[in-house]
Amino acid sequence: MKAITTILFILAVGCLAIYAICIYISALCKSRNPGISSLKEKREIALEGLAVIWTQRQKEESSPKKDEGEARKEPEKKQSGTxxxxxxxxxxxxxxxxxxxxVRNKAGFPHGARQVAEGILEILDREGDCPSVVNTHGEIEASMEMGAYNRLARVTLREHAFDTAREMLCLIDxxxxxxxxxxxxxGHDLGKIPAYRQHLYSLGDHPVISVTILDKIPGFSEMPNRGDIITAIRDHHRKPIDFFSIKLKEADQEARKKELARNFSLGDTRTGRESTSREEEPPKRAASAGRETIFWDDENKTEGRKRKGKPKEVEIPWYNGKAILQEIAGRINKVDEGRWEAFSMVNGYVYIQVGLLxxxxxxxxxxxxxPSVLIADTDDELRANILYSIVERLKTEENAIARGLIRDGYFSAPFVVSMQDGTVHSKASYVPFNLEAFGMLTSELESxxxxxxxxxxxxTPKW
Known part of the structure; x- marks a missing residue:
């Protein structure tokens, strides 16, 4: 019995000792970390406190090594959406x-296309101060009147590129x-830049040079519509057949019209009108009826180059029928070194060279x-359309055209001209007028x- 009592006493003392040790340990922990409470105790922590902890953690994570921090820096930016x-x-x-x-950040402007546009703009920024026209051998603009050429030469290539681009954006949806x-x-006229013309020498073919330059711009060769762009640029001085090419040509023409209008009044600011301007020179006359024509409408050709389709009427807001007839009247039966522009016949008709008209x-x-009509010097199709529109209005408004000598849909007709010495010119093309339109008598003109x-x-009419 005594032994059992002794054992129970020892167990009680041990339990008390263990309890005392637990209390001691708990007190010791609280003394080192006063903020720690019992597991059951609830404590409110301010959000600012958590922010400090989070900030401290970010600072610690970004501080270990400089090179590791640099490696993490870019991915972190991308993830944050910066x-x-x-x-x-x-x-x-x-x-x-x-x-x-x-261009920049525009929806629907793919990265590759934006890269190409930036490349062209860099070229225009660096080289685009040159004139927007060239008159070297073989270039279509070499045939332009000097007055019009000089006015367009005041327009830089960069300005013309912007003008054309803005017109293009108005023409397409x-x-x-x-x-x-x-x-x-x-990019349609990049081939006019002097540095490229010297490096990529070509006889009057700036559209081909433009395409060569574009091909060297990164990203252009990978564009899915590269072929359409090339075709449009190559045909912007020809007769295009597809929608996109037609729109580029129209944009180029509209830009030129506005550029001429902007610079038209500048031609008279020096010493009267430009004395060297070809627009003041009399038109060139041919040596004989067989070589005096510009247009061959019996075969629907223009300056020896065959045109597809008949001409069509276009707007000619500057038209003045009486002024046109008055100007022509002063040239009838005039001969200069064996050359003539217009002549009358006793049958009451007056035959006018198309070049004179x-x-x-x-x-x-x-x-x-x-002055917008001047750009047609470099565009056969536009010139034919303007001439046709003039003839149609002279026909209906002034009753000036001899309808029986010209077919519908044409602005001139082929004739066979016979001379006293037996010479026959079978390839003469004229615009036939009624003599009465000039307010003159047959006898007066014959004299x-x-x-x-x-x-x-x-x-004699050929057809």
Whole structure:
């Protein structure tokens, strides 16, 4: 019994000792960490406190090593959604504006297309201060009147590229075609840059040089519509057949019209009108009826180059029928070194060279303050359309055209001209007028004849 009591006593003392040890340990922990409470105790912690802890943790994670921190820095930016600012900028402020408004960060402008557009804009920024026209051998603009050429030479290539691009954006609907329209418009005349013309020498073929330059711009060869852009650029001085090419040509023409209008009044600011301007020179006359024509409408050809389809009527706001007839009247039966532009016959008809009608049309347009017609010097199709429109209005409004001598849908007709010495010119093309339209008598005009025109004995329609 005594033994059992002793054992129970020892167990009680042990339990008390263990309890005392637990209390001691708990007190010791609280003394080292006063903020720690019992597991059952609830404690409110302010959000600012958690923020400090989180900030401290971020600081500790980013501090171990400098090189590791640099390696983590870029991925962290991407994950946070931070946008890297666009570093593309250009020297020319107008170019920067165009880029921001039409290219940079634009929806529907793929990365590859944007890369190509930036490449073209960089070239224009660096080299685009050159004139927008060239008159080297073989270039279509070499045939332009000097007055019009000089006015367009005041327009820089960069300005013309922007003008064409803006017109192009007006001609097409916004959408998938927009990037290729901007690229084609900005790049269509890059071949006029002097440095590239020297390096990529070509006889008057700036569209081909433009395509060669585009091919060297990173990303262009990978564009899915590369072929459409190339075709449009190559055909912008020809007769295009597909929608996109037609729109580029129209944009180029509209840009030129507005550029001429902007610079039209500047031609008279020095010493009267430009004395060297070809627009003041009399039109070139041919040596004989067989070589005096520009247009061959019996075969629907223009300057020896065959045209597809008949001409169509276009707007000619500068038109003044009476002024045109008055200008022509002063040239009838005039001979210069055996050459003539217009002659009358006793049958009451007056035969006008197409070249004379075109020269008079340009003069009347200038007199009415609209020089846009001058761009047709470099565009056979546009010139034919303007001439056709003039003839149609002279026919209906002035009753000036001899309807029985010209077929519908044409502005001139082929004739066989016979001379006193037996010479026959079978390839003469004229615009036939009624003599009454000039307010002159047949006898009056016949009395004014001299030289070669007196030797014309017969004019017969060829068709």
């Amino acid at each position: 946008h890297t600012p666009d570093t593309v900028s250009f020297r020319d402020p107008d170019l920067n504006t165009f880029y921001i408004e039409n 916004p959408g998938p075609m927009t990037p290729m329209a901007i690229i084609a418009a900005l 075109w020269s008079v049309a340009k003069k009347v347009a200038r007199m009415n303050g609209d 004014q004849k001299y030289g070669k025109v007196r030797e014309i004995v017969d004019v």
